[in-house]
């Protein structure tokens with residue numbers, strides 16, 4: 001386990017739903033935190049009966065019990081960083097926000113999970129406003145995918161210009177860094193997975209690009225990505241470095257899983273991909289406003305920044 005300069009073990013808390021299939025949600029989060037050498041804890045918001053073909057059923061956890069889990073963890077073990085995933089309802093969002101405010105949590109990553117890849121809703125529609133109003137102002141980093149960014153902004157995101165507008169608009173809710181993940185982009189540059197980062201402080205866009213692995217085993221990529229960012233923020237990495245290392249880790253996790261036989265549908269990624277290797281780390285501090293590509297285990301400045309998603 002990694003230790004802080006003061007000597008204590010680095011700890012991170014995930015507040016999310018359980019995926020019985022083990023590829024997304026709490027299970028992906030804890031596997032990822034562990035892989036990054038960070039002690040993982042959890043507060044479960046909902047139970048899903050889920051596999052690589054979809055979500056068969058959901059049991060919500062009462063907001064009062066989510067609160068109890070959070071209090072149990074934060075009053076004893078504490079957390080150097082926290083992430084949220086599936087929050088299920090507005091009730092749970094308000095509860096989570098109240099507790100995180102009371103404990104003055106540092107380094108909050110909000111993954112605004114709304115719909116599973118198979119189409120099952122994981123957040124009640126009336127909860128979208130609560131997410132923006134209560135949790136975004138507490139967040140260090142928010143990581144919507146394209147459909148989530150569309151739902152949060154209320155307009156379609158068809159190209160790079162739309163994605164940049166959405167990132168800037170979402171930052172208006174008081175978010176220092178917004179990452180619009182391009183995993184869902186079907187057109188534009190089908191061979192690349194392009195993520196757009198907006199930094200409110202410098203008001204700049206940075207793009208991170210990797211080849212798109214030709215695989216349908218991408219269940220839980222968003223959970224894995226946001227957990228890796230959380231682990232790295234807990235370890236004290238700068239946000240842009242954390243995001244780049246997380247993207248490289250997800251690429252490797254998808255790449256490793258492309259030939260495996262876990263489930264017969266949209267399989268999970270392989271969380272045993274190397275996390276503590278210098279390969280994930282950009283060679284020099286990333287500059288806000290530039291474009292970088294991760295290819296063949298190395299980050300380099302992108303000679304031709306992406307023109308599309």
Ligand SMILES: Nc1ncnc2c1ncn2[C@@H]1O[C@H](COP(=O)(O)OP(=O)(O)OP(=O)(O)O)[C@@H](O)[C@H]1O
Nearest residue numbers: 145181182183184193212213219220221222223225
């Ligand atoms: N086929 C792929 N090859 C390479 N990178 C990918 C691929 N699919 C997604 N990614 C990357 O994975 C990360 C997560 O993005 P994605 O848009 O898939 O999240 P998500 O939709 O929230 O995932 P999920 O809902 O399954 O948890 C991003 O960095 C994205 O660029």
Ligand SMILES: Cc1ncc(CO)c(N)n1
Nearest residue numbers: 017018019024025086116
């Ligand atoms: C529990 C849960 N959280 C998040 C996702 C999104 O991948 C999912 N499919 N299931």
